[in-house]
Amino acid sequence: MTRIDKNPGSAGSAVTVRGLVKHYGETKALDGVDVDVREGTVLGVLGPNGAGKTTLVRCLSTLVKPDAGTAVVAGYDVVRQPRQLRRAIGLTGQYAAVDEKLSGRENLYMIGRLLDLSRKEARARADGLLERFSLTEAAKRPASTYSGGMRRRLDLAASMIGSPAVLYLDEPTTGLDPRTRNEVWAEVKRMVGDGVTVLLTTQYMEEAEQLASELTVIDRGKVIAKGGIEELKAKVGGRTLRIRPADPLELSPLADALDDLGLTGIATSTVDTETGTVLVPILSDEQLTAVVGAVTARGITIGSIGTELPSLDEVFLSITGQKASAPQEVRPELEEVAV
Amino acid sequence: MSTTTLTPPLAKGDADARIGLRGHVRHTSALVRRNLLWIRQDPESMFDAVLMPIVFTLLFVYVFGGSIGQALGGGQDQYVQYVVPGMMAMMSMNIAMAVGTGFNQDFQTGIMDRFRTLPIGQGSVLFAKIVVELMRMLIATTIMMIVGVLVGFDITNWGGLIAAVALSALFGSSIMWIFLVLGVTMKSAQSVQAMGFLVLMPLQFGSSIFAPTQSMPGWLQAFTDYNPLSSLADSARGLMVGGPVAHDVWVTVGWSVVLTLVMAPIAIHKFRTKS
Numbered sequence: 001m002t003r004i005d006k007n008p009g010s011a012g013s014a015v016t017v018r019g020l021v022k023h024y025g026e027t028k029a030l031d032g033v034d035v036d037v038r039e040g041t042v043l044g045v046l047g048p049n050g051a052g053k054t055t056l057v058r059c060l061s062t063l064v065k066p067d068a069g070t071a072v073v074a075g076y077d078v079v080r081q082p083r084q085l086r087r088a089i090g091l092t093g094q095y096a097a098v099d100e101k102l103s104g105r106e107n108l109y110m111i112g113r114l115l116d117l118s119r120k121e122a123r124a125r126a127d128g129l130l131e132r133f134s135l136t137e138a139a140k141r142p143a144s145t146y147s148g149g150m151r152r153r154l155d156l157a158a159s160m161i162g163s164p165a166v167l168y169l170d171e172p173t174t175g176l177d178p179r180t181r182n183e184v185w186a187e188v189k190r191m192v193g194d195g196v197t198v199l200l201t202t203q204y205m206e207e208a209e210q211l212a213s214e215l216t217v218i219d220r221g222k223v224i225a226k227g228g229i230e231e232l233k234a235k236v237g238g239r240t241l242r243i244r245p246a247d248p249l250e251l252s253p254l255a256d257a258l259d260d261l262g263l264t265g266i267a268t269s270t271v272d273t274e275t276g277t278v279l280v281p282i283l284s285d286e287q288l289t290a291v292v293g294a295v296t297a298r299g300i301t302i303g304s305i306g307t308e309l310p311s312l313d314e315v316f317l318s319i320t321g322q323k324a325s326a327p328q329e330v331r332p333e334l335e336e337v338a339v
Numbered sequence: 340m341s342t343t344t345l346t347p348p349l350a351k352g353d354a355d356a357r358i359g360l361r362g363h364v365r366h367t368s369a370l371v372r373r374n375l376l377w378i379r380q381d382p383e384s385m386f387d388a389v390l391m392p393i394v395f396t397l398l399f400v401y402v403f404g405g406s407i408g409q410a411l412g413g414g415q416d417q418y419v420q421y422v423v424p425g426m427m428a429m430m431s432m433n434i435a436m437a438v439g440t441g442f443n444q445d446f447q448t449g450i451m452d453r454f455r456t457l458p459i460g461q462g463s464v465l466f467a468k469i470v471v472e473l474m475r476m477l478i479a480t481t482i483m484m485i486v487g488v489l490v491g492f493d494i495t496n497w498g499g500l501i502a503a504v505a506l507s508a509l510f511g512s513s514i515m516w517i518f519l520v521l522g523v524t525m526k527s528a529q530s531v532q533a534m535g536f537l538v539l540m541p542l543q544f545g546s547s548i549f550a551p552t553q554s555m556p557g558w559l560q561a562f563t564d565y566n567p568l569s570s571l572a573d574s575a576r577g578l579m580v581g582g583p584v585a586h587d588v589w590v591t592v593g594w595s596v597v598l599t600l601v602m603a604p605i606a607i608h609k610f611r612t613k614s
Contacts, residue, residue: 101377114459
């Protein structure tokens with residue numbers, strides 16, 4: 001699975017954070033964080049529970065005042081120009097920030113009025129967004145009757161009323177089932193397609209891989225790695241070579257040949273019968289050449305060959321060196337509300 | 340400050356301009372509308388404003404009316420004239436307490452984060468709460484007056500009645516700021532309510548709202564004399580049924596102004612900085 005970076009370097013910086021610090025007593029929620037989000041791109045901020053992701057978003061959305069450091073969003077300083085900054089941002093957090101007692105339409109209308117739209121404009125904007133987020137049928141029902149996914153979509157719609165230049169998504173799919181999660185991802189991709197700059201926090205590698213072009217990994221209030229997703233994965237080292245023999249019957253002879261090669265210090269090959277391929281981890285281009293040589297020497301014809309980058313789970317593991325701190329498998333309902 | 344090519348969208352007028360009065364009014368009325376829609380969605384939330392004045396007025400008039408009326412040198416009729424203006428003061432306190440619990444509940448959801456990240460005057464959310472509670476207070480007072488008249492209250496001075504309602508609303512709104520501070524600082528709506536009762540009960544009963552203070556022990560009289568609820572009740576009584584009012588009215592207005600000047604900035608600040 002290869003992806004191309006979305007026009008790297010083609011745009012200015014929408015979010016610039018330098019040395020941001022926020023301490024809560026002994027807890028260093030943010031301990032000197034630098035973050036950059038280029039205009040029109042999605043930055044994934046990846047980290048386990050309590051890494052400081054939510055505190056970062058709350059600082060950048062003027063909800064929390066940082067102790068030190070600077071943060072400029074859409075040209076506005078978070079501390080000195082909070083009101084102008086609020087005009088330029090949208091926030092969708094872990095909890096749907098909608099009024100449950102109000103209908104979907106009333107929620108959006110209210111936000112429109114609070115954003116100084118005229119009554120007519122606010123109504124039109126609400127209806128347009130309800131349509132776009134597939135909520136027209138439920139528009140008149142109180143939000144309390146909405147499913148989790150509908151509520152999250154309403155929340156996204158509410159964040160979009162002011163056509164923000166920068167959108168913060170704080171763990172937007174936490175607590176959602178996989179189908180709903182895919183719905184939210186699809187919506188986010190559409191918004192990004194419209195040119196919104198997104199800062200996405202997540203503790204799910206899959207989510208970052210799906211939505212973000214660049215990644216900043218934070219842990220215990222510090223940035224521990226940053227870069228393009230591919231770049232980060234390459235930095236961690238190790239690729240997986242996937243070879244498909246031209247003749248499916250040669251699958252196991254191929255696997256034997258690779259094992260005989262005994263690539264130093266790496267696990268043995270695995271056979272993926274479903275796709276008719278053999279997978280073997282390699283560390284360098286020399287090893288790649290050696291593998292191809294060995295396979296050819298055995299007289300096996302290669303049907304196709306390719307390398308794959310390791311998953312983000314592996315990336316995170318190798319950077320942080322900690323395995324269990326990030327509960328990647330469990331999707332807890334409530335977490336890191338106010339660190 | 341770094342420069343960017345981004346211009347914030349929806350920048351009506353100058354983005355640097357402060358929010359004008361019209362902006363505040365627009366934001367506050369959008370939020371008032373929200374709170375009114377709540378009532379439509381959940382009519383039970385009006386129970387306190389509708390039933391409390393009926394139940395309390397009937398209870399006090401029929402349970403205490405006879406004996407306290409006698410002490411006043413009359414009967415139940417005499418007590419009705421005494422207690423109805425007092426009830427008006429009590430009603431404004433009980434309604435004021437509700438603002439704290441409602442405000443606290445808002446913080447249990449993410450909606451407050453939404454409001455606080457919008458480019459609105461940060462006081463708007465609180466002003467809207469107060470406006471809605473004043474509306475509820477007006478409804479409760481109207482119902483209380485109707486019940487009062489039905490059990491024999493004699494409205495002699497309409498102008499005085501309106502002045503008494505206005506004074507109760509003024510004092511009530513200043514008390515609401517205290518409850519807004521409690522609502523934003525305390526952990527749960529239940530604790531806001533418990534705290535509210537703990538503060539209000541002694542203030543309400545240790546005052547001239549329900550009974551004249553002359554028969555109370557000296558130490559309690561010292562308390563009731565300085566209790567702003569006594570001033571409010573005595574003002575309402577003077578305005579509605581006659582008697583000296585000037586001193587009590589000024590004391591009540593003074594309390595209202597001081598409480599508002601002290602508590603409103605605290606409430607708004609706490610609202611803005613709650614994490």
